[in-house]
Amino acid sequence: MTITLIRPNLADLPGYEHALAQGWSPNTDQDVSQEQLERLRHDRAQFLHDLYNSPTIRLPDGREVPRLPAHDFWISDGEFCGRIGFRFQPGTETLPPTALGHIGYAVVPWKRQRGYATQALRLILPVAREEGFARVVITCDETNEASRKVILANGGILDGRFPHASLTGKVKLRFWVPTV
Template identity: 55%
Template sequence: MQLVVPTLAHLDAYADALSRGWSPDNVRLEAAAREELALIAADPAAFVARLDDREARGGPITLPDGFQVPRLPGFRRWIWDGAFCGSINFRWQPGTEALPPHCLGHIGYAVVPWKRGRGYATQALALLLPDARREGLAYVELTTDPDNLPSQKVITANGGHLVARFRKDPAYGDQEGLLFRIPLA
């Protein structure tokens, strides 16, 4: 298993996963998948290019409640084992570990259902952490729902520890969440 930079050569496999009901967005699910399929259909090269946006030039992000917020610098990598397995993304604010209240962590990941249970999320997170170090961060934060035990195991397997229980921003339904931190030093 490896992380690959999204390319046109891998785009058909990504679009196929979206068409089969998978979504890279664990909150907006089907809506996000439909939006990405529409962007791919409109301009495949532009879609791939926008997945690596280290200067946050891509315009605002739409939250689940429809409100738009400024984009953070970030990038997405695809999890690949000879076929598409999922995606992992990393976002940050230059010069600080702090994130805006509407941002549910530095890193998010989603594995396609037909590849779950193989340790791919754990491996993908481990492979992404050096990139966070290179951005100068002392730690990354990740959030998960209290009942999402598989994701909690992914985080703790990579050195994460529970920092707090919290209420998610109202844009995410004001639900309870768990905040984990992975030290990078």
């Protein structure tokens, strides 16, 4: 099945809402599904605006930090399948310590094992190239074999391992992925 990347929008918000209601979280480091579902159901337009346009983001430890410029997309095969985003600081590969990688993605459980994340990553790499990036950093948990395969299928080169910031004893892997 071929997927497309679409900009988040009100018309497709019911698919996002359904995923949240099923317990899917767009954040792979913390479950934000119920919190987002409550905000979405309170004011749909405001939720969508705040999700992608607020000047700050809240970290798992509760701190608010400035939002980086980003290109955010929903993954679609005709229905909502997940999200992928590219965040960056213009003119540099460097990221602040609060951002572990340039690209993050999450596919809903009932659409996994279909190559959707691999296709979505392949589709977002030209967006990074258009912003002037020859390569991007992507991280994943050492135990996340599926994500590692997605990164490697897109030319990822392992650059190191480091302790997970919030999960004691867990290790993250850092990859560089070319955008060309």
